[in-house]
Amino acid sequence: MFQRNARPGELVFAAGFFGFSVLLLILIPWQTQWVPRSKLFTQPAFWPGIAIIVMTLFSAGHLFCVLCANRLPGLAEELAAWARALEFVLWFIVYVWLVPIIGYLIATIAFTCALSFRMGYRGARWMGLAAVFGLGVVVLFNGLLGVNIPSGDIYELLPAGALRSFLMTNF
Amino acid sequence: MDMLLSGIGMLMNFDVLLALLIGSIGGVIIGAIPGVGPAVAIAILLPATFALPPLVGLVMLLGIYGSSMFGGALPAILINTPGTAVNALTTYDGHPMTQRGEALRALGLAYGASFVSGILSILALILLSPVLAKIAPMFGSKEIFLAALLGLVLVVIAHRGQTLAAGMLAGLGVFLGTVGLEPLKYTQRFTFGQEWLASGFDLIVIVLGLFALSQAFLLLSEPESAPETPPIKGSMGRAMLRIFKYKRLAVSGSGFGVLMGMIPGVGEFTAQFLSYNYAQKTSKNPDAFGKGSPEGLVASESANNAVPAAAMIPLLALGIPGEALTAMMLSVFYVHNVIPGPQLFQGQIDFVYALYAAMIILNVIVVLFMLISSNLLLRIIRIPTRFLGVMILTLSFVGVYSLRNSVVDCAIAAAFGWFGLILKRQNLPAVPIVLGLVLGGIMETKFRPAMNRVSVFGDFFERPIAAFLGFAILCLIVGHFASLYREQRNRQPSPDHDMHDSFQR
Numbered sequence: 001m002f003q004r005n006a007r008p009g010e011l012v013f014a015a016g017f018f019g020f021s022v023l024l025l026i027l028i029p030w031q032t033q034w035v036p037r038s039k040l041f042t043q044p045a046f047w048p049g050i051a052i053i054v055m056t057l058f059s060a061g062h063l064f065c066v067l068c069a070n071r072l073p074g075l076a077e078e079l080a081a082w083a084r085a086l087e088f089v090l091w092f093i094v095y096v097w098l099v100p101i102i103g104y105l106i107a108t109i110a111f112t113c114a115l116s117f118r119m120g121y122r123g124a125r126w127m128g129l130a131a132v133f134g135l136g137v138v139v140l141f142n143g144l145l146g147v148n149i150p151s152g153d154i155y156e157l158l159p160a161g162a163l164r165s166f167l168m169t170n171f
Numbered sequence: 172m173d174m175l176l177s178g179i180g181m182l183m184n185f186d187v188l189l190a191l192l193i194g195s196i197g198g199v200i201i202g203a204i205p206g207v208g209p210a211v212a213i214a215i216l217l218p219a220t221f222a223l224p225p226l227v228g229l230v231m232l233l234g235i236y237g238s239s240m241f242g243g244a245l246p247a248i249l250i251n252t253p254g255t256a257v258n259a260l261t262t263y264d265g266h267p268m269t270q271r272g273e274a275l276r277a278l279g280l281a282y283g284a285s286f287v288s289g290i291l292s293i294l295a296l297i298l299l300s301p302v303l304a305k306i307a308p309m310f311g312s313k314e315i316f317l318a319a320l321l322g323l324v325l326v327v328i329a330h331r332g333q334t335l336a337a338g339m340l341a342g343l344g345v346f347l348g349t350v351g352l353e354p355l356k357y358t359q360r361f362t363f364g365q366e367w368l369a370s371g372f373d374l375i376v377i378v379l380g381l382f383a384l385s386q387a388f389l390l391l392s393e394p395e396s397a398p399e400t401p402p403i404k405g406s407m408g409r410a411m412l413r414i415f416k417y418k419r420l421a422v423s424g425s426g427f428g429v430l431m432g433m434i435p436g437v438g439e440f441t442a443q444f445l446s447y448n449y450a451q452k453t454s455k456n457p458d459a460f461g462k463g464s465p466e467g468l469v470a471s472e473s474a475n476n477a478v479p480a481a482a483m484i485p486l487l488a489l490g491i492p493g494e495a496l497t498a499m500m501l502s503v504f505y506v507h508n509v510i511p512g513p514q515l516f517q518g519q520i521d522f523v524y525a526l527y528a529a530m531i532i533l534n535v536i537v538v539l540f541m542l543i544s545s546n547l548l549l550r551i552i553r554i555p556t557r558f559l560g561v562m563i564l565t566l567s568f569v570g571v572y573s574l575r576n577s578v579v580d581c582a583i584a585a586a587f588g589w590f591g592l593i594l595k596r597q598n599l600p601a602v603p604i605v606l607g608l609v610l611g612g613i614m615e616t617k618f619r620p621a622m623n624r625v626s627v628f629g630d631f632f633e634r635p636i637a638a639f640l641g642f643a644i645l646c647l648i649v650g651h652f653a654s655l656y657r658e659q660r661n662r663q664p665s666p667d668h669d670m671h672d673s674f675q676r
Contacts (some may be wrong), residue, residue: 007595007596007597007598008378009593009596010597011592013597013599013603018340021339021342024346024361027361030430031358031359031360031361031362031363032358032360032361033358033359035356035358038356039622040355041618041619041622042355042619044353044355044356044358044360045360047349047611047614048346048349048350048360048361049346050345051336051343051346051348051349051611052342052605053340053342053345054338054341054342054345055339055342055346056344057337057338058335058336058342061335061338062336062339065335066285067426078596081392081596082592082596084392085232085389085391085392085589085592087390087392088387088388088391088560088564089388089585089586089588091564092384092564092567092585093581093582093585094290094321095564095565095568096519096568096572096578097570097578098581099568100241102481103625107430107567108624111522111565112561115391115561115564116558119560119561120277120395120557121555121557121558121559129558130561133203133396133561133562133565134565135571136401137565137566141219141569141573145219145222145571146222147218147219147222147569148222148573148576148577149569149573150576161350162294162639165643
């Protein structure tokens with residue numbers, strides 16, 4: 001239980017988690033209701049209260065252990081790694097935002113090709129592989145498995161007819 | 172017997188068999204690719220199975236769950252990188268055997284041990300089913316509450332060296348399950364007045380974030396690697412048959428796997444640890460363990476592959492998942508209106524037998540596939556890791572967005588993905604969050620009716636099963652503190668969590 005070495009960034013994580021738990025504990029009276037003439041275990045605050053108390057006690061213990069441990073160097077690099085990953089969170093959110101506008105097929109192929117290019121796969125072979133993968137995912141999930149993904153607004157621009165219906169249903 | 176035949180009859184359908192084939196082979200491929208693993212695959216495919224009939228969807232995911240460890244042994248033995256976290260112990264003896272030029276022998280023993288233990292564990296379940304059918308109805312609200320609490324206590328103390336972190340993360344899971352509109356008094360809890368929080372956090376969104384998106388973010392933000400491996404030459408069938416030289420260890424490993432798999436919150440790691448220790452203590456050559464011992468390899472692989480079938484016991488009999496994968500399977504059951512628990516064994520025992528038969532068939536499919544496909548799998552595991560990250564991120568979108576077509580769900584999953592990345596980098600486990608979320612919900616639901624007939628504390632434990640479960644929880648907690656005290660007294664430091672990286676995979 002008592003670690004001898006704490007990883008870089010572990011103190012930040014432990015302190016952040018403890019702070020979050022304490023904040024939730026303080027917020028219980030405002031974020032849950034106390035219903036009069038009801039038993040304690042039927043109160044809406046009962047289970048969140050138990051969970052937050054568990055979080056607070058265990059995270060306090062965890063923080064104490066990290067404070068007592070020999071902290072390994074490399075905090076700045078670790079925090080930079082956490083921040084670097086946010087770029088890919090942003091890529092994902094942009095992809096999610098694009099799908100209802102330009103349609104699943106175009107958004108997916110654009111996403112796989114652009115992100116592959118960003119990650120250093122820049123030759124024609126890699127671009128082709130990324131595009132084929134994107135197409136395969138759309139055909140498999142939307143076309144064959146019938147997964148529920150709504151059609152993009154872009155298809156509204158097409159003239160009404162069989163082609164538009166086909167694209168809206170499958171891509 | 173009639174029910175068993177009826178269960179097998181349910182499987183004799185083209186769609187079900189095709190789903191089993193796809194799930195089994197897909198599971199092997201997914202398990203063989205380091206960085207994907209069954210949790211990622213099941214999380215992504217989960218929403219895709221909602222539109223399928225219950226048995227078709229379930230056997231596909233069951234195929235992935237049951238076969239991924241076969242595939243995970245391949246990179247563990249050949250490139251010293253476990254395909255799934257539970258194959259980590261396989262690297263200890265499997266990779267040194269490869270370095271000695273015995274790759275085919277190591278792979279054959281690993282596949283053979285996995286097959287034997289997979290079949291033995293399912294046979295044990297089939298024999299246990301009538302007993303389960305009798306015991307399961309004795310579980311009322313109190314017993315199910317205590318069984319869920321036992322699972323939560325076990326998942327915390329099973330994380331040796333990280334008990335405090337596991338406890339706080341399990342608490343977070345329970346808390347996340349309480350957010351939103353509560354069903355008893357219809358009040359809002361921790362919604363901060365936000366409408367999108369009123370329906371709470373969806374289990375699948377959190378699972379996809381913690382397992383799939385976090386893995387994609389990790390692969391994309393770390394340096395590239397694409398392992399090179401020499402081809403395998405020789406007869407795989409003959410190599411697999413050599414498992415019969417180690418039948419004692421294969422059977423004991425299966426036994427440990429079944430026992431540990433049945434207990435919620437324990438799982439493969441403890442089963443492997445016990446099996447490996449037993450094999451080492453009873454070996455004529457214990458010094459060879461960790462340096463390429465075939466006995467160590469058999470002990471490890473037989474224990475881990477017996478767990479998936481056994482983990483279905485608490486899930487099917489009580490509706491209590493023992494680890495993250497069975498928690499995901501539980502949501503599949505609910506979506507298909509199959510409610511695991513005592514009533515399943517009373518009313519739908521043929522469905523349960525169908526699942527057992529599916530597990531036997533999947534083991535046969537996987538072994539046949541492995542006879543011919545090791546070199547094909549070697550080509551697949553060479554996918555560059557960053558490109559794999561692009562693929563996982565693209566597939567994760569389908570998993571999250573197809574649930575409710577909600578951009579908010581995707582944003583929540585992305586946030587949990589980033590949190591999961593930090594957990595992975597800190598080598599902290601995400602499983603307690605998922606189990607806390609599922610078991611916390613079960614505990615809250617069962618605690619209220621259980622307390623209705625309780626006037627003094629002792630009433631809670633008046634029935635024998637409740638008393639046994641309460642005693643087991645007490646013993647585990649006291650035993651845990653006693654072992655900590657002994658460690659401190661003997662100046663034996665508990666395992667430092669820097670010494671392993673099992674949660675980074």
